[in-house]
Amino acid sequence: MSLSLENLTCNCDHGSTDAEKYAMIAQVIDAYKDKEGSLIQVLHAAQEIYGYLPLELQKFIALRMNKPLSEVNGVVSFYSFFSTKERGKHTIHVCMGTACYVRGAQKLVEALEEKLGVSVGEVTPDKKFTLDVARCIGACGLAPAVMVDNDVHRQVQPHGLDAMLKQY
Amino acid sequence: MAKINDKYDLSKIKYNYRSEMGRYEHHIYFCAGAGCISCGCADVAKTIQECLGEYNLNSKVKMIETGCIGLCSLGPVMLVMPERTFYVGLSPKNVGKVIKSHFVDGKIAENYCYQDLKTKEYIPCIDDIPFYKDQVRIALQGCGTTEFDKIEAYIATGGYATLHKAITEMTPQQVIDEVKESVLRGRGGGGFPTGVKWQAGHDAVADQKYIVCNADEGDPGAFMDRSIIEGTPHKLIEGIILGGYAIGATKGYVYIRAEYPIAVNRLSKAIDQARAMGLLDEPLFGSDFQFSLEIRIGAGAFVCGEETSLMESIEGHRGEPRQKPPLPFQAGLFGKPTIINNVETFANIPYIIKHGAGGYTRFGRVGAHGTKVFALAGDIVNAGIIEVPIGMPMRNIIENIGGGLIGGKEFKAAQVGGPSGGCITAADIDVPMDYSELIAKGAMMGSGGLIAMSTDTCMVDTARFFMDFVQDESCGKCVACRIGTKRMLEILQRITKGEGKKDDIDRLLELGAVVKDTAMCGLGQTAPNPILSTIRYFRDEYEAHILDHRCPAGRCQALTVFEIDPQACIGCTRCKKHCPTLAITGELKHAHDIDPLLCIGCGACYGSCPVDAIHPTKREEN
Numbered sequence: 001m002s003l004s005l006e007n008l009t010c011n012c013d014h015g016s017t018d019a020e021k022y023a024m025i026a027q028v029i030d031a032y033k034d035k036e037g038s039l040i041q042v043l044h045a046a047q048e049i050y051g052y053l054p055l056e057l058q059k060f061i062a063l064r065m066n067k068p069l070s071e072v073n074g075v076v077s078f079y080s081f082f083s084t085k086e087r088g089k090h091t092i093h094v095c096m097g098t099a100c101y102v103r104g105a106q107k108l109v110e111a112l113e114e115k116l117g118v119s120v121g122e123v124t125p126d127k128k129f130t131l132d133v134a135r136c137i138g139a140c141g142l143a144p145a146v147m148v149d150n151d152v153h154r155q156v157q158p159h160g161l162d163a164m165l166k167q168y
Numbered sequence: 169m170a171k172i173n174d175k176y177d178l179s180k181i182k183y184n185y186r187s188e189m190g191r192y193e194h195h196i197y198f199c200a201g202a203g204c205i206s207c208g209c210a211d212v213a214k215t216i217q218e219c220l221g222e223y224n225l226n227s228k229v230k231m232i233e234t235g236c237i238g239l240c241s242l243g244p245v246m247l248v249m250p251e252r253t254f255y256v257g258l259s260p261k262n263v264g265k266v267i268k269s270h271f272v273d274g275k276i277a278e279n280y281c282y283q284d285l286k287t288k289e290y291i292p293c294i295d296d297i298p299f300y301k302d303q304v305r306i307a308l309q310g311c312g313t314t315e316f317d318k319i320e321a322y323i324a325t326g327g328y329a330t331l332h333k334a335i336t337e338m339t340p341q342q343v344i345d346e347v348k349e350s351v352l353r354g355r356g357g358g359g360f361p362t363g364v365k366w367q368a369g370h371d372a373v374a375d376q377k378y379i380v381c382n383a384d385e386g387d388p389g390a391f392m393d394r395s396i397i398e399g400t401p402h403k404l405i406e407g408i409i410l411g412g413y414a415i416g417a418t419k420g421y422v423y424i425r426a427e428y429p430i431a432v433n434r435l436s437k438a439i440d441q442a443r444a445m446g447l448l449d450e451p452l453f454g455s456d457f458q459f460s461l462e463i464r465i466g467a468g469a470f471v472c473g474e475e476t477s478l479m480e481s482i483e484g485h486r487g488e489p490r491q492k493p494p495l496p497f498q499a500g501l502f503g504k505p506t507i508i509n510n511v512e513t514f515a516n517i518p519y520i521i522k523h524g525a526g527g528y529t530r531f532g533r534v535g536a537h538g539t540k541v542f543a544l545a546g547d548i549v550n551a552g553i554i555e556v557p558i559g560m561p562m563r564n565i566i567e568n569i570g571g572g573l574i575g576g577k578e579f580k581a582a583q584v585g586g587p588s589g590g591c592i593t594a595a596d597i598d599v600p601m602d603y604s605e606l607i608a609k610g611a612m613m614g615s616g617g618l619i620a621m622s623t624d625t626c627m628v629d630t631a632r633f634f635m636d637f638v639q640d641e642s643c644g645k646c647v648a649c650r651i652g653t654k655r656m657l658e659i660l661q662r663i664t665k666g667e668g669k670k671d672d673i674d675r676l677l678e679l680g681a682v683v684k685d686t687a688m689c690g691l692g693q694t695a696p697n698p699i700l701s702t703i704r705y706f707r708d709e710y711e712a713h714i715l716d717h718r719c720p721a722g723r724c725q726a727l728t729v730f731e732i733d734p735q736a737c738i739g740c741t742r743c744k745k746h747c748p749t750l751a752i753t754g755e756l757k758h759a760h761d762i763d764p765l766l767c768i769g770c771g772a773c774y775g776s777c778p779v780d781a782i783h784p785t786k787r788e789e790n
Binding site: 035036037038039040041043044071074075078079080081082096097098099101102103104107134135136137139140142143145150151152153154 | 202203205206207240241243386387388389390391426427429430462464465466467468469470481482483484485486487488502543545546547551583586617619621625630633634637641643770772775
């Protein structure tokens with residue numbers, strides 16, 4: 001069995017209902033049943049399917065995996081990749097690694113905050129973008145870099161942001 | 169896919185792949201590393217395919233997508249074989265011209281080759297480019313010259329033959345002895361001798377042992393492991409299986425960060441291929457040794473690069489470190505003996521076993537043999553991935569391989585070893601890049617991030633940046649790190665705002681020493697390093713901020729305004745257009761002026777001036 005995040009690209013767009021999404025998540029949990037220590041992998045898949053990890057969903061996962069909710073919640077709150085708030089359709093990660101920082105990433109964050117009218121960590125009112133910063137995404141040769149979903153944009157300048165956002 | 173049972177199966181695959189490739193006169197190695205992907209290499213690849221069709225070259229020229237070729241800042245790039253002509257800065261628009269000129273007209277399209285910025289000369293052959301000239305590729309061998317998504321391509325370069333040799337001709341102890349003799353040291357940061365670690369794993373007695381590959385490359389400014397995984401995933405797999413065989417582990421994990429989706433994807437595919445060929449989950453080459461390998465994806469926590477936290481995370485828990493001892497080889501993952509090595513360490517293993525320790529110790533220097541991969545970044549012309557013999561002077565890396573600093577700026581310092589390391593200043597630029605030499609200078613080899621900084625960089629601000637990072641990533645389990653990093657960050661923030669107090673430097677030194685001594689894991693123990701190192705070499709900058717309320721580099725916004733030299737200004741109006749607060753006045757072709765009261769010190773004008781007429785200066789207090 002190979003269960004990678006690839007195979008689970010269903011995002012909210014498909015119009016699946018909550019019940020369908022929960023059923024998909026239940027499938028994932030069952031697939032991981034015999035693997036030791038798979039909570040984090042399950043949460044990755046669940047977030048991929050549901051978009052974020054609200055408390056209700058955490059309860060569902062805890063129950064189905066036969067773990068205390070405190071353990072599930074402890075893991076969700078520890079890792080920065082997991083979000084308990086609804087996210088925008090696209091997530092913008094401005095890389096704040098050393099190389100990007102040295103080459104002006106802070107200005108990109110400020111410019112994006114102004115353009116989108118939200119602060120870091122927030123979703124735009126139209127639910128299109130979540131603005132976030134990332135620790136080094138390993139694209140230091142292309143600094144300053146911005147990652148929108150899985151696309152890395154290289155050597156982004158504040159005046160090039162409009163063109164970048166337009167692609168989404 | 170047919171299973172591989174013996175070396176004849178390997179030879180057959182090798183022969184078939186080579187004869188298939190041999191049908192073509194030319195090969196295009198097209199870089200599909202993460203860097204090139206982000207600058208649209210997929211469109212370029214499509215255009216190349218179209219052009220090959222259009223010019224009827226499909227029977228003559230074969231394009232192969234490879235991992236990172238190294239020169240990330242000039243991507244997308246391609247290497248044409250066997251001529252070894254290297255084309256850079258490709259786009260869907262220009263690549264057609266290059267293909268036509270090179271393959272139809274038989275003329276090298278020089279204008280699209282690498283250009284030496286100093287001599288303005290174009291250098292078509294990759295071997296003549298200073299960036300590649302002094303490199304020795306062992307861990308990166310095959311990265312950029314083999315198809316990453318075909319196991320056959322890896323086998324054709326001799327891949328998995330080493331594994332066959334080890335399993336059919338060597339005992340686990342012999343494998344360990346070879347690694348010991350090579351004096352390979354851990355490439356992830358600690359620098360612990362790999363052979364010694366493996367011996368401990370081998371000697372541990374248990375019903376189950378584990379081998380773990382740490383691919384949680386979290387240091388800002390480091391992307392070596394990512395390039396290795398993306399370019400040669402099978403080499404990593406072979407190295408891990410060899411490690412498993414040596415210590416007697418039948419199960420392995422690769423813990424990889426979620427920020428690297430391309431690497432995760434390629435490695436999963438490679439594992440599936442290896443499994444389909446019978447190299448995983450089945451007895452290997454007729455022996456009774458079998459090995460299984462699983463990927464575990466991280467979830468964005470820097471501390472998980474620390475080995476005990478990493479094990480916690482694989483077990484599905486919060487990634488908080490464990491108290492040592494017991495050490496991982498005594499009681500690690502799921503309480504069983506576990507050996508953890510970094511990606512680059514594993515990538516060196518096949519070479520060492522294939523060529524013997526003697527083949528490896530030819531490179532490097534006594535006490536630290538072999539090569540080290542560095543990620544060159546920052547204000548440097550040739551940003552990218554390099555591999556050099558250990559002990560190469562840093563000057564050689566910065567000036568020759570890196571091509572100097574962008575815009576010909578003056579080199580101020582390089583941050584080596586990321587947030588756990590320190591800086592090497594211009595005065596020490598001739599330091600050999602070796603574990604002990606770097607430690608003597610207050611830096612460390614670390615995982616290999618090397619960030620060059622020009623004189624425009626404020627070292628206090630740099631220290632603040634790293635402390636901000638570490639403080640944010642501190643897991644909070646131990647007091648020293650949780651509170652110590654916070655207090656140090658607060659002091660640094662104060663200093664960069666011009667509100668520093670006289671005894672702040674002493675307080676930082678004291679706090680730093682305490683956190684270093686008392687933090688529970690490597691993250692906290694090394695967290696004060698950037699501060700201690702910048703105070704050691706740039707104490708005057710700290711003093712300028714604290715006593716004089718001045719940022720010498722003009723980087724700390726609260727302390728800086730910019731001014732225009734009216735003699736040098738050519739009145740191009742560019743700075744005026746860039747100023748966000750309309751602080752700049754002046755007519756076209758007349759000297760401009762900045763109103764210091766409106767200037768917020770953002771530096772937008774500074775970057776836009778074509779004639780260097782704008783300079784930072786101290787903000788006068790009112």
